[in-house]
Amino acid sequence: MKDVYDVTIIGGGPAGLYSAFYSGLREMKVKIIDVQPELGGKVRLYPEKVIWDVGGMPPTTGDEFRKQLIEQGLRFDPAVHLDTKVTSFDRLDDGSFVIYTDKDTHYSKSVIMAAGGGIITPQKLNVTGADRFELTNLHYTIQALDRFKGKKVLVSGGGNAAVDWANELSPIAGEIFHVYRKEEPTGHEAEVARLKRGPVQSFPCTRITELKAGSDGRKIALVVLERDCVTEPFELEVDEVVVSHGYERDMELLQQKKEEIGVSDDGVILGGSDGTTGIPGLFAAGDLLRHDGKLNLIAGAFHDAANAVNQAKQYIEPDAMKYGMVSSHNDRFKDWNEKIKAQRNCTIC
Structure with missing residues (x-):
């Protein structure tokens, strides 16, 4: 019997990891597939560089930021398949997807493409x-x-x-x-x-x-x-x-369905600001997505990710709320919040 996930995220960088977190917040069964041996995306390439432009976060190195992204992205225990290249995918008659990789086959009700600039190899x-x-x-x-x-x-x-x-x-x-x-x-x-x-x-x-x-x-x-x-x-x-x-980009996966998805000549998805693409049930986030008002910052990737997840949630559950509840009002965080408060009170004492 095949194991079907609510959403499968292709790419484990900032957009992919935040998509996994936000999908968990929306109580979806999540899987991440990444061709790299580690999560973190392009941030892995700059471990010593200092990142200043993420709202509410003090300056931090790429390595520290990557670790925090991973901790947040894995909060709801998504399945993770690393060192795995997605070779192709098909949308089935029931609107779900079958995803083929160089190792095995995966099934999902929706897909979020968050592979950044594609498979990145330094020139x-x-x-x-x-x-x-x-x-x-x-x-x-x-x-x-x-x-x-x-x-x-x-x-x-x-x-x-x-x-x-x-x-x-x-x-x-x-x-x-x-x-x-x-x-x-x-x-x-x-x-x-x-x-x-x-x-x-x-x-x-x-x-x-x-x-x-x-x-x-x-x-x-x-x-x-x-x-x-x-x-x-x-x-x-x-x-x-x-x-x-610079970097060599492997965009073969998108080129297979270039016209259906809506892929530009330079290899990015020309989608909606809500993460939608030309294929129903297939959404995009991060550097791989271009839309009016696009912000090519990590903060923009987070915004894309939340939009894509909300669209995926409504795709598989049309009656679902349009947006997820903020964390301060979400019961999924209740126990964790109490533990954090208790730890802080203990430190103050």
Whole structure:
């Protein structure tokens, strides 16, 4: 006998985790499927970065924020399938869905697509032999800033992430170089201004052409660069290299039903502000969804998630309330609230 869930959420980032929490609040049977080995979505890639722009939350690192997201998202014990790629899905005659993965098959009354920008893989440095340094001093993300303390660091890339890393590392590294292909970096305005004010040595119109190992043969010691305005390649001595050239997106799942769902040429769902898509019972939230008034912030992902869940609830239970009750008035939190109050009273005593 097949086990049918009320809602299956494809994606375990901020939008997916908040969808799971809000679905539990609305007393739905929930499942999360994520291709990554861990929950957290793209936030996993920035464990050391400080997040300031989530309402009511003091500045916190990506790693701390991810842990809190997971704790909240798993509050109502959803089923979780990690390291699992959804390969296709079909809407059945009764309006429910069958979801095929690279491991097994799942059944659900509704589906919320919350896979962010798709399956995210950092774009690798297109230089011969670069892969042999990935276990030593070539990085596509930064797990710990302390590793770079006092070192000569080269950051390659002109987008938001590269600019952010150059700024974050500038007070920590001994010397920092920033190379990018265009005349100007294309990061957020305030971060680019901060970059220009700081000690970072910038090399516009420049690309990495070769990585040279040191005497041990294991680590990069010299980076060979070519610059549009310089006829001969030149070298920089480095201790660490950080490459942030963007991410490769796997949008195959959406492309299978591009016309039915309503997918743009650049691979996002052109849906309603309430999370609806061109397929009844299939909803979307987070970076994967574009609509009028869309806010591409984590706060916007939470808003999308709540809307998608409310729509899913009404899809499977047409007589259900349009919106879930706020947590302060929801009986599902009564016992937990009493425990929290008791703990605080004990601390005050």
